[in-house]
Amino acid sequence: MQMPSGVHALVRRTHEERVMRALQENGAMSRGEIARVVGLSRTTLSEITGNLLQRGAIVVVDTDASRREGSGRPAERLALDPASAQFMGVDFGHRRVHVVVADASHEIMVSGSVRYEDTATWKTRTELALELVDRLSSEAGVHYGALQGIGIGVPGPYPAPEGAAWPRATAGTTVLRPAPEGVDVAFAERFDAPVIVDNNTRLAALAEAISGADSVADLVYVRLSDGVGGGLVVGGQLVTGSSGLAGELGHVTVEPAGRPCRCGKRGCLETVASVPGILAACWEFGLRLENLDDLAAAVRRAHPVADRVLREAAGALGRVVGAATMMLNPAKVVIGGEITRLAPVLVEQVAATLAAEIFPTASAGPVVAAARLSDDDGAIGALAAVFHSSPLLARYPETAEVKGRSDAPDSATEGAAHVRP
Amino acid sequence: MQMPSGVHALVRRTHEERVMRALQENGAMSRGEIARVVGLSRTTLSEITGNLLQRGAIVVVDTDASRREGSGRPAERLALDPASAQFMGVDFGHRRVHVVVADASHEIMVSGSVRYEDTATWKTRTELALELVDRLSSEAGVHYGALQGIGIGVPGPYPAPEGAAWPRATAGTTVLRPAPEGVDVAFAERFDAPVIVDNNTRLAALAEAISGADSVADLVYVRLSDGVGGGLVVGGQLVTGSSGLAGELGHVTVEPAGRPCRCGKRGCLETVASVPGILAACWEFGLRLENLDDLAAAVRRAHPVADRVLREAAGALGRVVGAATMMLNPAKVVIGGEITRLAPVLVEQVAATLAAEIFPTASAGPVVAAARLSDDDGAIGALAAVFHSSPLLARYPETAEVKGRSDAPDSATEGAAHVRP
Numbered sequence: 001m002q003m004p005s006g007v008h009a010l011v012r013r014t015h016e017e018r019v020m021r022a023l024q025e026n027g028a029m030s031r032g033e034i035a036r037v038v039g040l041s042r043t044t045l046s047e048i049t050g051n052l053l054q055r056g057a058i059v060v061v062d063t064d065a066s067r068r069e070g071s072g073r074p075a076e077r078l079a080l081d082p083a084s085a086q087f088m089g090v091d092f093g094h095r096r097v098h099v100v101v102a103d104a105s106h107e108i109m110v111s112g113s114v115r116y117e118d119t120a121t122w123k124t125r126t127e128l129a130l131e132l133v134d135r136l137s138s139e140a141g142v143h144y145g146a147l148q149g150i151g152i153g154v155p156g157p158y159p160a161p162e163g164a165a166w167p168r169a170t171a172g173t174t175v176l177r178p179a180p181e182g183v184d185v186a187f188a189e190r191f192d193a194p195v196i197v198d199n200n201t202r203l204a205a206l207a208e209a210i211s212g213a214d215s216v217a218d219l220v221y222v223r224l225s226d227g228v229g230g231g232l233v234v235g236g237q238l239v240t241g242s243s244g245l246a247g248e249l250g251h252v253t254v255e256p257a258g259r260p261c262r263c264g265k266r267g268c269l270e271t272v273a274s275v276p277g278i279l280a281a282c283w284e285f286g287l288r289l290e291n292l293d294d295l296a297a298a299v300r301r302a303h304p305v306a307d308r309v310l311r312e313a314a315g316a317l318g319r320v321v322g323a324a325t326m327m328l329n330p331a332k333v334v335i336g337g338e339i340t341r342l343a344p345v346l347v348e349q350v351a352a353t354l355a356a357e358i359f360p361t362a363s364a365g366p367v368v369a370a371a372r373l374s375d376d377d378g379a380i381g382a383l384a385a386v387f388h389s390s391p392l393l394a395r396y397p398e399t400a401e402v403k404g405r406s407d408a409p410d411s412a413t414e415g416a417a418h419v420r421p
Numbered sequence: 422m423q424m425p426s427g428v429h430a431l432v433r434r435t436h437e438e439r440v441m442r443a444l445q446e447n448g449a450m451s452r453g454e455i456a457r458v459v460g461l462s463r464t465t466l467s468e469i470t471g472n473l474l475q476r477g478a479i480v481v482v483d484t485d486a487s488r489r490e491g492s493g494r495p496a497e498r499l500a501l502d503p504a505s506a507q508f509m510g511v512d513f514g515h516r517r518v519h520v521v522v523a524d525a526s527h528e529i530m531v532s533g534s535v536r537y538e539d540t541a542t543w544k545t546r547t548e549l550a551l552e553l554v555d556r557l558s559s560e561a562g563v564h565y566g567a568l569q570g571i572g573i574g575v576p577g578p579y580p581a582p583e584g585a586a587w588p589r590a591t592a593g594t595t596v597l598r599p600a601p602e603g604v605d606v607a608f609a610e611r612f613d614a615p616v617i618v619d620n621n622t623r624l625a626a627l628a629e630a631i632s633g634a635d636s637v638a639d640l641v642y643v644r645l646s647d648g649v650g651g652g653l654v655v656g657g658q659l660v661t662g663s664s665g666l667a668g669e670l671g672h673v674t675v676e677p678a679g680r681p682c683r684c685g686k687r688g689c690l691e692t693v694a695s696v697p698g699i700l701a702a703c704w705e706f707g708l709r710l711e712n713l714d715d716l717a718a719a720v721r722r723a724h725p726v727a728d729r730v731l732r733e734a735a736g737a738l739g740r741v742v743g744a745a746t747m748m749l750n751p752a753k754v755v756i757g758g759e760i761t762r763l764a765p766v767l768v769e770q771v772a773a774t775l776a777a778e779i780f781p782t783a784s785a786g787p788v789v790a791a792a793r794l795s796d797d798d799g800a801i802g803a804l805a806a807v808f809h810s811s812p813l814l815a816r817y818p819e820t821a822e823v824k825g826r827s828d829a830p831d832s833a834t835e836g837a838a839h840v841r842p
Contacts, residue, residue, distance in 0.1 A: 017438045218663040232748060234655050241750020242639040242787070245780075252744045253778055264781040323673045323744050327653060329662020357674055359666075360685040366663070 015040065015048050020057065020080065025210075025387050027106025028061045028079035049078060056081070061105055079105035085146045089383030090129060090187070091153040091200060094118045097129045098379040099136065101144065106387070110136040111379075126186045147193045151382030152183060153200040196385050198238070201336075202247055203381030205231025206238045207373050208334045210384055216331040220324045220366070222249050222317065224337035224346070228270040234328060238385065249324065250274070254316040269320050273313040275339055281309040296342040307345060314349030321350065322357025325366055336371030344370075436461065436469050441478065441501065446631075446808050448527025449482045449500035470499060477502070482526055500526035506567045510804030511550060511608070512574040512621060515539045518550045519800040520557065522565060527808070531557040532800075547607045568614045572803030573604060574621040617806050619659070622757075623668055624802030626652025627659045628794050629755045631805055637752040641745045641787070643670050643738065645758035645767070649691040655749060659806065670745065671695070675737040690741050694734040696760055702730040717763040728766060735770030742771065743778025746787055757792030765791075 015038075022037045023029065029037070035045040052058045059081045063074035082105040089100045098113040114132045116125055137144060188195045205221035217236040223229045228250030232239040239246045250270040251263050258267025259277075271277050275292060282289050282298075287305040289295050298306035321333050333354065340346050351368035358365055373380065436459075443458045444450065450458070456466040473479045480502045484495035503526040510521045519534040535553045537546055558565060609616045626642035638657040644650045649671030653660040660667045671691040672684050679688025680698075692698050696713060703710050703719075708726040710716050719727035742754050754775065761767050772789035779786055794801065 013434060013438050013441070017434050020434070216663065218667075230748070234660055235658055237656055237658075239655055239749060242637065242752035243750060246639075246748065246750040248747045248750075248780075251780065252747045253740070265777075319674070320744070323741070324748055326669045326673045327651070327667065327745055327748070328660060329664060329667040329669075331663035356686075359669075359672065 015044070016052060019045070019048050019052065023058060023078065023080050024104075027387075028077040030064055030075035030077050032075060034078065053078070082107065083146075085148040086144050087148055087383060087386045088133070088144070088150045088191075088193075089153075089379040089381070089386065090150065091203075091378030091382055092125055092129070092155070092183070093200075093378065094155060097125060097132065099129065099132050100379045100383055101133075101136065101142070102383055104148075109142050110140045112136050122183055126183045129183075130186065130190055144191065147191050149386040150187050150191060150193055150195045151203070151384075151386040152187060152195060152197045153203045153378045153382045154183070154197060155200060196382075198240075198382075198385060199229070200378045200381065201229030202231035202238055202240075203378060203385050204336060204371070204373060205233055205247070205334075205381075206384045206388065207377060207381035208336070208371060209233040209236075209332075210388075211372055211380075218328060218330040219332045219334060220249075220321055220328065220330045221334045221336065221371075222321065223371070224273055224317075224335065224339050225275055228268075228274050228317075232324075232328065233330075236388075238388070249320055252320045252323070254320060269316055273317045275337075278309055278313050278339070281312070282306060285309065292339060292342060295339070299343045299345070306343075310343050310345050311349045314346045315353045317346075318350045318353025319357060321368075322354050325354060325358050330366045333366045333368045334371050335368070336373075340370045436465070437473060440466070440469050440473065444479060444499065444501050445525075448808075449498040451485055451496035451498050453496060455499065474499070503528065504567075506569040507565050508569055508804060508807045509554070509565070509571045509612075509614075510574075510800040510802070510807065511571065512624075512799030512803055513546055513550070513576070513604070514621070514799065515576060518546060518553065520550065520553055521800045521804055522554075522557070522563070523804055525569075530563050531561045533557050543604055547604045550604075551607065551611055565612065568612050570807040571608050571612060571614055571616045572624070572805075572807040573608060573616060573618045574624045574799045574803045575604070575618060576621060617803075619661075619803075619806060620650065621799045621802065622650030623652035623659055623661075624799060624806050625757060625792070625794060626654055626668070626755075626802075627805045627809065628798065628802035629757070629792060630654040630657075630753075631809075632793055632801075639749060639751040640753045640755060641670075641742055641749065641751045642755045642757065642792075643742065644792070645694055645738075645756065645760050646696055649689075649695050649738075653745075653749065654751075657809075659809070670741055673741045673744070675741060690737055694738045696758075699730055699734050699760070702733070703727060706730065713760060713763060716760070720764045720766070727764075731764050731766050732770045735767045736774045738767075739771045739774025740778055742789075743775050746775060746779050751787045754787045754789045755792050756789070757794075761791045 018038045018040075019034060022034055026033075026037065031042065031045055031049060034049070035042050038045065040048070049058065053060070057080075058078050060076045061079045061082065062077050064077055082103040085104040086109065087102050087104075089102075091098045095118050096113050096115040098111075100111040101109045103109055112132060112135075114128050116128055120128075133144075136142075184195045184197045187193075201221070201223050204223065205219060208221055209216055209219040217233070219233040221231045221233075230247040230249030232247050241247075250273075251261065251265065251268045253265060253267050254269050254272060255267030259271040259280075260266050261268040261271050263270075272281065275295075279289050279291070279295065282295070282305055285305045285308070287298065287303060287309075289298060289306075295306060299310070317335070324330070325333065333350070335347050335350060347368060347370050354368060355365060439459045439461075440455060443455055447454075447458065452463065452466060452470060455470070456463050459466065461469070470479065474481070478501075479499050481497045482500045482503065483498050485498055503524040506525040507530065508523050508525075510523075512519045516539050517534050517536040519532075521532040522530045524530055533553060533556075535549050537549055541549075554565075557563075605616045605618045608614075622642070622644050625644065626640060629642055630637055630640040638654065640654040642652045642654075651668040651670030653668050662668075671694075672682065672686065672689045674686060674688050675690050675693060676688030680692040680701075681687050682689040682692050684691075693702065696716075700710050700712070700716065703716070703726055706726045706729070708719065708724060708730075710719060710727075716727060720731070738756070745751070746754065754771070756768050756771060768789060768791050775789060776786060
């Protein structure tokens with residue numbers, strides 16, 4: 001049959017676009033891996049990659065000889081031309097900023113962090129981050145002349161200050177959350193590249209979904225710390241919601257007549273499962289703990305109050321992720337935050353409660369696991385957001401040209417480890 | 422600057438692909454509408470559409486003169502070449518099947534339905550549906566020679582029979598839910614086109630999200646009938662989940678020690694908010710109602726038991742959609758099912774409860790509304806799923822050629838109204 005023009009063209013372009021998108025999102029891959037990810041036959045895929053290689057849209061970067069097990073012939077790995085673009089991930093924590101820059105094949109080119117006081121203003125933090133970026137560039141002798149996008153993680157604004165749709169910042173920046181005091185604008189203007197700002201917790205959810213060999217397209221992430229934050233990945237995409245407020249699992253009501261929450265409601269999950277909530281409940285039962293270290297010690301000596309309070313907190317969390325599981329059918333539920341390392345009972349109890357909240361066909365249940373990445377790995381999440389952001393790329397040519405980059409002072413840089421997201 | 426090849430090519434192709442996808446999903450649109458939907462400037466968009474028109478990938482179908490208000494110059498409407506493809510939507514209800522076929526610009530070419538006994542086997546239902554399709558073709562003198570995809574809605578399998586990942590049917594068919602007794606295979610073989618099968622409720626969620634002028638990208642849909650079904654649209658996509666089980670809002674636990682549910686758990690939302698659940702609760706309080714008509718009569722005479730039971734059911738539903746709202750931040754919550762028309766208090770109470778379950782910043786709350794489309798509009802949902810299914814299109818060339826279509830007997834056809842989804 002003769003394929004009709006409109007739809008035929010769409011099909012062909014869709015194939016090519018999906019292959020390039022897969023390389024954009026995952027970095028270098030063999031043809032077999034691409035075929036699996038994109039869902040095409042090897043034959044169809046070979047035609048497409050042949051065409052893309054010929055046009056120079058993609059390149060062969062290496063073979064998988066060093067990675068593969070067994071004795072088969074090594075397979076070529078394909079990628080977007082590594083030198084064709086750079087991508088930056090920035091994570092602002094309470095006391096330090098961490099920066100990574102990767103090329104189009106996902107190899108980390110430079111990486112480092114710099115500390116500041118937790119009283120530092122956003123202006124100061126932004127200046128320190130920009131200096132760090134320049135310093136890393138000078139030291140490693142790399143240039144960011146084709147920087148395609150910048151992901152910035154910030155501590156989640158809490159609670160949503162206006163509650164309505166977030167404003168888009170300047171033309172050319174895509175802002176999912178309002179950036180504190182213009183950090184987004186500073187980066188967008190400095191590099192004339194599109195910027196995505198989101199809270200660290202949501203970016204961590206994306207990083208957990210795609211990290212490691214067993215990446216998943218559907219994931220529920222909850223982080224227990226001073227508050228309870230969350231992030232959802234659905235169909236491979238980070239969920240932002242209609243006004244940027246998605247992922248607030250910490251503010252699902254678990255006890256209608258419970259303690260007041262700082263959000264203005266009562267009995268939110270956060271009131272029972274945050275670290276302060278857990279410490280407060282221990283006090284109510286006569287176990288006076290000041291901080292996480294005290295709680296870790298109580299867990300080590302198997303204190304019954306600590307055990308009971310942690311199980312109740314995890315039970316409430318399990319009911320909320322149970323509801324999320326019935327709604328979203330995730331492959332994986334990930335619990336993050338330092339407390340999950342100190343108190344393994346949390347993840348155990350979440351898994352047990354969750355099992356009772358879903359259809360009694362065990363095979364349908366998600367894997368429940370403690371977070372793989374530490375709270376310090378936020379820059380990897382920010383980078384992942386840039387690699388996965390199709391609106392970002394789609395909007396890119398709407399921005400102006402890349403400006404000339406001013407050189408920056410040399411100085412010491414901490415921890416320039418090379419990491420693969 | 423010179424744009425780098427790999428990323429530059431991706432950006433350009435992404436723009437074109439997004440424009441064609443927007444036309445695929447929405448049908449004919451003016452350049453202004455396309456620019457808004459795709460998020461490009463008018464200038465950038467004009468370049469892209471000029472290129473696509475020149476290549477014949479899209480065509481000018483008409484002007485918006487007849488639709489627009491005011492006196493401005495009529496704008497041309499662009500579409501994928503209408504004759505280049507057809508798409509079919511099929512909805513199997515308990516007692517009838519409804520079929521619609523649309524062209525690539527989304528105009529409905531033919532539409533009709535045929536009844537069967539609710540004891541009819543799936544083999545009979547399928548045969549009747551295929552006969553109907555042929556009859557519609559003969560009567561209207563249209564051919565389905567470039568049929569690109571078939572969406573089939575079926576009553577939701579309940580509960581998930583195996584609980585694990587759904588099998589994919591034959592090569593060339595994309596099956597999200599296991600189709601009853603080969604209905605998917607029958608359609609795929611008859612037309613040699615890819616088939617999407619999903620339950621009517623999820624398809625209704627998609628149809629609600631995109632119907633009307635105020636389409637939304639994030640929507641929570643719940644239908645109250647013999648059971649409680651649900652469907653989620655997130656970021657413009659129907660959520661299927663890691664094993665096809667997403668959207669089961671009816672089986673979120675609302676009363677841990679509540680009535681046993683047919684799914685094997687206790688106190689699921691379905692036990693209190695389904696029609697049988699509501700009738701049973703009325704009986705418990707001494708109000709003996711047999712069916713929906715009795716309930717409607719009780720509502721009309723403002724019976725206090727009916728009012729109380731309906732408000733309690735809606736309260737439970739409001740808490741579940743409240744949790745969904747904190748997680749997903751939808752723009753809209755839609756409640757479907759005939760009972761919502763008979764008892765307006767349901768939607769009112771859901772809205773009131775929901776307001777108490779979310780951040781106390783009213784502006785962030787979703788619109789809560791009764792469904793726009795009736796339970797009979799499932800074929801429109803099935804068609805919407807085909808228009809919105811990028812994996813479907815992406816996989817299309819993996820299937821074989823379109824076979825010759827055998828002619829079919831003439832006979833009477835009910836209700837061939839032309840509808841725009």
